[in-house]
Amino acid sequence: MHVKEILDNRIMVLDGAMGTMIQQYGLTEKDFRGERFSDIGILQKGNNDLLCLTQPQIITAIHQVYLDAGADIIETNSFNSTRISMADYGMQGLITEINFEAARLARNIADDYTRKIPDKPRFVAGSVGPTNKTCSMSPDVNNPAFRALTFDDLADAYREQITALIDGGVDLLLIETIFDTLNAKAALYAAVESMQERGKNIPIMLSVTLSDTGGRTLSGQTLGAFLASVQHADILSIGLNCSFGARDMKPFLKQLAETAPYYISAYPNAGLPNRFGQYDETPETMAAQIKEFIDEGLVNIIGGCCGTTPEHIAAIAQLVTDTTPHRPHIREKVLCLSGLEELKIIPENNFINVGERCNVAGSRKFLRLISEKKYDEALGIARKQVEDGAQIIDINMDDAMLDAQNEMVTFLNLIASEPEICRVPIMIDSSKWPVILAGLKCIQGKGIVNSISLKEGEETFLAHARIIHRLGAAMIVMAFDETGQADSYDRKIAVCKRAYDLLVHDGIDPNDIIFDPNVLALATGIEEHLNYGLDFIRAVKWIKENLPGAKVSGGISNLSFSFRGNNYIREAMHAVFLFHAIRAGMDMAIVNPATTVAYTDIPQELLSRIEDVIFNRRPDATERLIEAAESLKNESVQNVHTPQTDIRDKMSLDERLEYALVKGSVDRLDADLHEALSAYGNAVKIIEGPLMNGMNRVGKLFGEGKMFLPQVVKTSRTMKQAVAILQPYIPVQKESSRKNGKFLLATVKGDVHDIGKNIVAVVLGCNNYDIIDLGVMVPAETIIETAIREKVDIIGVSGLITPSLDEMCRIAEAMEKAGLQIPLMIGGATTSKLHTAVKIAPCYSGPVIHTRDAAQIPTVAAQWLNRQTREKFLSELQREQAELRHSTENRQEALVSYPEANANAFVAEWKNYKPTEPQYPGITKEEKISIQEIRPYINWKYFLHTWKLTGNQLPDDCSCEHCKAQLPITKTAGEMEKSYETHRLITDAESRLDQLEKEKDSMFLQARFGIYRANSEGNRIIFQTSEGEIKIPCLRQQKQKPEGKFLALSDFVIPQSENRTDYVGAFVVTISPELASRIEQLKRCDDHYETLMLQSLCDRMVEAATEWLHYRVRTRYWGYSPMEKPHIPSLLSQHYQGIRPAIGYPSLPDQSLSFVLDEILDFKKTGVSVTENGAMYPTSTVSGILIAHPQSTYFHIGSIDEMQRKAYCRERGYTVEDSFKWLSVS
Secondary structure, eight states, X not given: OOHHHHHHHSOEEBOOOHHHHHHTTTOOHHHHHTTTTTTOSSOOTTOGGGHHHHOHHHHHHHHHHHHHTTOSEEEOSOTTOSHHHHGGGTOGGGHHHHHHHHHHHHHHHXXXXXXXXXXXXXXXXXXXXXXXXXXXXXXXXXXXXXXXXOHHHHHHHHHHHHHHHXXXXXXXXXXXXEOOHHHHHHHHHHHHHHHHHHTOOOOEEEEEOOSSTTOBOTTSOBHHHXXXXXXTSOOSEXXXXXXXXXXXXXHHHHHHHHHOSSEEXXXXXXXXXXXXXXXXXXXHHHHHHHHHHHHTTOOSEEOOOTTOXXXXXXXXXXXXXXXXXXXXXXXXXXXXXXXXXXXXEOGGGOOEEEEOSSBTTTOHHHHHHHXXXXXXXXXXXXHHHHHTTOSEEEEEOOOTTSOHHHHHHHHHHHHHTOHHHHTSOEEEEOSOHHHHHHHHTTOSSOOEEEEEOSTTOHHHHHHHHHHHHHTTOEEEEESEETTEEOOSHHHHHHHHHHHHHHHHHTTOOGGGEEEEOOOOOOSOSOGGGTTHHHHHHHHHHHHHHHSTTOEEOOBGGXXXXXXXXXXXXXXXXXXXXXXXXXXXXXXXXXXXXXXOOOGGGSOHHHHHHHHHHHTTOSTTHHHHHHHHHHHHTTSOOSOOOOXXXXXXXXXXXXXXXXXXXXXXXXXXXXHHHHHXXXXXXXXXXXXXXXXXXXXXXXXXXXXXXXXXXXXXXXXXXXXXXXXHHHGGGSOTTOOOSOOOEEEEXXXXXXXXXXXXXXXXXXXXXXXXXXXXXXXXXXXXXXXXXXXXXXXXXXXXXXXXSTHHHHHHHHHHHHHHHTTOOSOEEEESTTOOHHHIIIIIGGGOSSOEXXXXXXXXXXXXXXXXXXXXXXXXXXXXXXXXXXXXXXXXXXXXXXXXXXXXXXXXXXXXXOTTOOOOOOSSBTOOEEEEEOHHXXXXXXXXXXXXXXXXXXXXXXXXXXXXXXXXXXSOEEXXXXXXXXXXXXXXXXXXXXXXXXXXXXXXTTSOEEEEEEEEEEEEOSSEEEEEETTEEEEEEOOOOOBOOTTOOBOOGGGGSOBGGGTOOEEEEEEEEEEOHHHHHHHHHHHHTTOHHHHHHHHXXXXXXXXXXXXXXXXXXXXXXXOSSXXXXXXXXXXXXXXXXXXXXXXXXXXXXXXTHHHHHHHHHOGGGGTOEEOTTSOEESSSEEEEEEBOOTTOOOOOOOOOOHHHHHHHHHHHTOOHHHHHHHBOOO
16 A cells, blocks of 8 residues: 555554664663674764664664554664764765665564554655755854855765665655755755666655744744745655654644645654753653644644654554544645745735846946955845845856856855845856856755756756756746747747746646746837837736746846936836836846836826837837937936025035034035035045044044034944045045044954944044954954054954953064054953053053043044154053052952851851742743833943943933933033933934834844753852753852851852752843844944944843843743732842843853853854854853842952962863953952
């Protein structure tokens, strides 16, 4: 009996976990090796697939117990048996043998059971795992274009595995635990080749695993996008496995069952793993949840994954008797495309915009960026198209001076790391078949090939179409055949009809066929071209009426080629042509999504003349349109509004330009600058004159405290816009000679925090300094090399985390070694005048200057750069630093000894303390947190502190109740300007939050946390996690104090000696990848104001989300304070039970603990990475621990003695010298 017949009539049972059963045998390294591999130099314990050769009786016994439990389908023990995965064990040469034996063992036992009970045939599914590498993602965060393996490498590995499984006798192929769709497409591609080679047709099952409760794969696809990506394959079933227990899997299984045109499979885990990595869900509990799958008609195949045993499968098998299986949906007759998200081409969509700007043949800017390897800027073009409404992105790299194939692969790989771009489908556009083929092997979604044609004959045409289909893409077919391009109506429909018949007869889905009947240039003056527009529109209508399922596309820019240089006429022609082509049935077109001309906005006279050309309505149509184009060439097509009368009407030109800069106003900037061009006759004179005067005034006002940072940042943006307007009028080699000096700025190696550095850049720019900003994570070598090459006057370095202080010393030493004598400016939250004088300055004979804030820097720089003041400045600096060093030599802080501090440790009240057991002990949970939820928790005081608005006062007419609850009202005349700027800034911030809330699907906060069994042991906290014991040593106060009790965080956790279990939590909170990407995008756009606004908001939102999460933990997940009400002022003042010290806090001052919490929580699952110096990226990230004891409190460690430092270093496993890098204690 064929498996399809059974699936139509009953639910089939799949077996349970192979790995779980193997673990129960307690096999040793020797058992895994057997006699055959006793001398292999690589450890083999854990290489479960090798047991097919060394312990075949165990594998057969496991198959047998699952068959006894009622399984209809057993999986081969071959999940990791590709040469890629087996390379870890040095067993690449055994792939064919292992897979053949795995299949043979399962085949033999399955056949035995079928012979015993012929009415219950047993089937063997060849298990094909995902491998331990991915085709869609780079393993190197610094090189997103890199791939650890290619599609071809992976397909070859799968082909080797699948061929052996077929030879061993499998009935089904189960491509399972799919986390990267491109990997799955490689397996599908290989499966077809293996089956063709062996002359067999083996049904294919697919099973995907989701990475989180957001319903996406690890590579980012939604389930809908995944379905679209694999719909080209001949699939028996599709389903879900691993990741979740049955309860959590159900909503996603339901989504599949409601949409997929396949049989549905599910084999969840036995719940979620406990703190020891084991699965506790009983067969009865799991069966109760599986029953819901069955009762609701969601499944055709049901089984178990991690943690399931024969007992689980037996319980499931009892449920399926006399039940009705799921009925697969009929496949929709539509074109489904996908990137990370699904795009259905349906009538309700009306029309699909294909972005045209990532085409080296059509965009000189894009060609230049690709040629110069400026991929970040090139990605910006793609990103902008999606933001402007492109639903598909066309990529073309065909240029004689480019390696088109390499550039296509590189750019597609880069796009895959940009979720806001790759969420839309990709159109691979090339006239070169190798380029198309290479591109198809880079995209996990279902894209479009642009294009193929009959130009080289039917054989090549069909061969290309088959490969495109096998690689899971739709195809554009050009109206082109062996005799050339179809340029008339009759030729267009004839070529399209012939191509359609060939493709459909060959098995291509008509919905995957997209015709381009050739959009050709109009108004060329050539008589043969007069009907090009009308013939295209007529051909569109004919195709839609006569070629069922087929779609129509076209490249619209060809239409207006005759009017190059007149963008308005070109866009107007495109708008009119598209209006009529869409009405005729055109589905999509390659267009500029940012076009500003709409059909309804075109003046009636011009509209009529364009339509005359398109429809060839009159003999003089071309001449009349050319005449209209000439008359419009130098005119604005928009309505002219009378300028609003305001204060500037009475100002001189120079005063207006200065006003624009001081106020950050751009509404009259363009007109004023063009007036200035006439008055000054030279763009450089305008920059060096009124614009620089305005910037100097801004710098002066800021230094005097009469302007505030938000205003300064807006000023910088206005200046950039002014220079951009004047740029076309500036001679190529002409440079302003009035710069005050050149600064190099960088955040040091290992640190990713850059808000402070960015503020400094803006302030210096407003004070007429050239800025070279090297960004974040900059090594000392790069700083020195750049400083020497660019002949900078001053180097400024910034850092937030404690290890950055050490890195600053290394930079000073490198500057000394390089023979530099220019100043090194030090800034950042962890820096101080004292540390600079004592630790950094002695490393360098040149000036080392600590700067308190951005406003101070221009003054300090001016003192150094002015030769008349330099000597005095340097003398004062050296005297001040010598005094600071002397003060530390004579200052001995009063500390008690380390033994005395331990003897007088704080002792919590344990007798009456009963720790609350959390809801999910030992289980790491994730939360997706909306901006709407955390807005009340935002602490605006710290937001204003970032913007250097000290005092934090509001005007008395402020209407924001939330702000007034946190900030005082000012009535003092002298503070009113600052208070109004405070109000304006918060109003601006609130509007940005409003916008982010509207983008809630991508703009959110995320947290990963767990509450684990724990105890204290001396000055350490011991976590019991699924990875085993993890110890966090704690520093203890030593500074003398009256009460004489010295605190460490371990004091608030029940000691092991109490013989009771306590609990301690760990958490990481960060921003969504899309929010992090938005910040980077704004940085690339050089928009300082919006960058700082979003960065500072993200910092506050993460802190707010942490406060929100802590409240949820106290009241729900841990539940030790269930009656607590969310009173915001109390929360912001931390008036509640329990604490949440973060890494770097005064009570947890060890930056290296980032690595420990990463080990516990697996930061990467929230997109957080940790640098070598312990900084977390995205920078808006907070991580720490949670303690519940009612006596727990925040405190400051302060200074420690050498004995404690050495003891702590032993616990942490680093040297005393390293401790000065990691610990923010003196």
